[in-house]
Amino acid sequence: MPATITLSNLSWSTPEGRPLFSHLDLSFGLERTGLVGRNGVGKTTLLGLIAGEIPPQTGAVSVGGSLGILRQSVQVAPGATVADLFGLTGALALLRRAEAGEADADELATADWTLEARLASALTRAGLDAEGGTLLASLSGGQRTRAGLAALVFSEPDFLILDEPTNNLDREGREAVITLLAGWQAGAVIVSHDRELLETMDAIVELTTLDATRYGGNWSRYRERKALELAAIRHDLADAEKRVAEVISSAQMAVERQARRNSVGKKMAAKGDMPRIMLGGLKEKSETTSANNARLAEHRRAQALGAAAAAREQIEVLQPLSVTLAPTNLPASRVVLRLDGVTAGYRPEEPVIRDLSLQITGPERIGLTGPNGSGKTTLLALITGALRPWAGSVQVMVPFAMLDQQVSLLDPRLSIRDNFRRLNPGTNENTCRAALARFMFRADAALQLVSTLSGGQMLRAGLACVLGGPMPPSLLILDEPTNHLDLDSIAAVESGLRAYDGALLVVSHDEAFLAGIGVSRRVDLASGAR
Template identity: 65%
Template sequence: MPSITLSRLAASTPDGRALFSDIDLSFDGGRTGLVGRNGVGKTTLLRIVAGTQAPQSGTVSVQGTLGVLRQAVQVSPGDTLADLMGVAAALALLRRADEGQATAEELPSADWTLGARIEAALSRVDLHATPATPLSTLSGGQRTRAALAGLVLAQPDFILLDEPTNNLDRAGRAAVIDLLAGWRSGAIVVSHDRELLETMDAIVELTPLGATRYGGNWSHYRARKALDLAAAQHDLADAEKRMGEVERTTQANAERKARKDGAGHRKRAKGEMPRILAGARESRAESTSGDQMRLAERRRTQAVEDAAAARRRIEILQPLSVALPSSGLPQGRTVLRVEAVSAGYEAGRAIIDGLTFGMTGPERVALTGPNGSGKTTLLSLIAGKLAPRSGEVRTTRAFALLDQQVSLLDPGLSIRDNFLKLDPGADENACRAALARFMFRADAALQAVGTLSGGQMLRAGLACVLGGSQPPELLILDEPTNHLDIDAIEAVEAGLRAYDGALLVVSHDETFLSAIGITRRIDLTGKD
């Protein structure tokens, strides 16, 4: 039976930072989602399983065949879809056989069902193309789907997928989700796409504490994590209670000893107790007191260690909750008006043509449509980075755009300095309090923005924009969940739920859109 077994696996980054150690996992024919914070080693673990990277220590045993889908599909000049799917040679043989040019030795290996199977594989991932289609004519999302079709065609015992829905539009995401929902062989999927993770049979979470398997899909995993958090909070409360009891008992014993010592001194002073007897009693009292102090210290040390362990677990399990100042946006104020706007980058070709819509009050609007329909172009028009060919765009002056690069922030400055640059009226205490609400406490607030991960950078952008004394009336976000881990996404969601201004979002992540309370959608389908 096909299986993958990892034994005492360990790996480090090239600069020597430990990622994980003593990982023992096994995978059978089910679908497993591999989750964890960015930088914890998910992609490294997948590479080790695929055999493209050696572990620092430990072993990998694979029974069966593997198919791998990587985050980026590399394209060489002249490559066709047949090259990507690994069938170019087999199709060339079929052409030679049709033309009567195949040799007698080649003919037995000709696969006459290949054409039909390729067509079925492309249909399964909803890709309208042929084996001769040049890869240079396909978008990144279409190449991902073509690579998935290649896996469908090969029918390996296990498929390894690394963020398969990144950069895909809604149709592409749906194709991947449907594919995995119906996949009957083994699959290990690194993903932050919660809709995709709902199709899994099990979730494996990598954390600094190790790897933990949870049976069931994403919803079952979250329910179990909620129980784990409640247990950790109970353990912390119990440890803190024991610490308090030890302190009170120690204090009571010290006071009792002081009273006894005082009484003994008074009796000796009056001559009521022989000196030998008084000395023996004092020696016994000191011995008992020492035993009690050592026992109390052991109990206190154990309680402190238990409390620290519980806090570490809570830090990993605790979802972020954010409280923000009000934007002060009233219900009736118009924050955005797009009137009969047309725009594009090439003469004679309009990406957006005659678009009209508006936003009033704290609406939460999603811009939807397939890749290439003009969503990012529209955001550039609204932000003033692109001038319309015709029509007019009017927006409130109090708006902020967080693009995928969070270019609002200066990468050469610290998070703290960026905050003070954007909100020069804030004092140090207000700055530090605002950043702490987004989990940038103490020295974490002094990190240079250019050194942050994608998730940290977006969280820093939200902290600097929304955490100030006067958040903007309109916040615009372009694909905010791309390349973020789930903890980072949920931190962003928490910040946006606390924001009371208007929100305009481009995202293909339906779970994210639902979580932030989208109230209206503007579909740009057909605007290209």
């Protein structure tokens, strides 16, 4: 019997009572499936239900086959090695004893002499220069993620269950993971906003507040289908709104016709041309007709309004987000940033940045790239003034804003609305609410405390507060802006940044994002000395 994962009539709500799924029916077969959806819609919760870490409140989860589960961060026990992560510590120790002539006949019969070669092959496929005895604590977070994925693939489960496997990885790590998963032949359910990874999927499942929908094919095929669905829903909405107008117009005409008939009856009664009993019957019939017409008109109006509301709800789910920004009017000749011969670091004997010179002029869009540890964060600290150079000079000539991965410019004690008013003094309530709505913080959502936001929501709030005001900065510095954003939010941010007429300096390993915002120049810190 083929391995499958089946969700039947599944419902689950948050502890606060907010429903995530209602009567969800979904199945996964032996193919690679990308699970997408807006932040907060329940993707990670769904993985927890599949993995058995969260019990369903109603409905059932049936798993036929073995699961290999990778968390967003690989936990490291003191002294743990790569072999421990693979579950091979005992088997490798047996090989050492066998090589030393210390293993008995029974142990030799169980020894796997291909084990070391297969372990080395798995680590190489993950792009890791490591061995079984390598301490996990000596690896970076991204390297541990790759080691964890290599260990899962090595164990050959029927399904991989992965939550954002390329998040926080540098370019080399992302490419290694994407290549590894592109060659995976069994089942996989992968939550991701990495469009390069999603291009290698066999199917996409989109989770929304309404339902889960499966689309065959990769990310590009999914986007094509979504565009067609959006066009169809827009057509349905236009028809529904036309029907509402027709129903209202028809009801008004019926009221006017009945009023004219009633007027004729009153005139006849005034002349005394009709017996009293007949007049009473006509009056009763008129009142009955008016009541029936009113009920029928209200029924048709309710139906038409319901159809329009349903179409608008679908538009809300399908409509790609768009962001418009006020201009900075940055002149093309204005020098925005200049670094001359900068050397800096944290230990005198170990400079991170060596003799770096860089100039940004006008509304340039620069991507700052390089592997983890190459000095990108250090360079941003120099530009923002958080770190002083040992040699050389750093000059920022225009107003700027920096959004780090913690979005530390927001006060966690305040609401999104209050942060906007604090960072954009003099703006009125209407301007504030309109700006926040463009970044998906509508109505009461704008009143959420920043301390209660998810990572993706916090970055959206930071972008709204910095870019949504009437005078956005001439230089915007972003540090890995897509790490915690869902795909719709990434699309919205790309749209906004394409409309931004200031200078951009962006640290990102997301090549699709860099292309989407029109980055035209790269500064690669991979080489050490510049």
